[in-house]
Amino acid sequence: MNAVRLPANESSKETSSQSALSECVSRTVRRYLADIGDTECDEGLHALVIREVEGPLLREVLAWHDGNQSRAAAVLGINRATLRKKLATHGLL
Structure with a gap:
């Protein structure tokens, strides 16, 4: 899995223009990717x-x-x- 890691300041800029739902999804996906590291998700x-x-x-x-x-x-x-x-x-x- 090749996740793009945004610098902390870019990450916060990105969320300022997002809806609350989009912001929540972004945070959750980022946290999930950080938790699994380079482990691949079997189902995608x-x-x-x-x-x-x-x-x-x-x-x-x-x-x-x-x-x-x-x-x-x-x-x-x-x-x-x-x-x-x-x-x-x-x-x-």
Whole structure:
């Protein structure tokens, strides 16, 4: 894995223009990369992040909309059938 390490001052400049969510992801990925060092992620970092983020995202959006799958799907920008498939995949149905 070839991660680009930003100097501390560049890292803080980068986050000043990011959204709170983007800033949180950047910090978390940076910390994860520092923790694993040169160890490769078997499934690939992208797949790992998507797997780890999608379940909580679906759970929180669905809870925010009191379990209403149609409203949750609309907010997520996916159709209800896709939401149900993803909920099933993550064991959330």
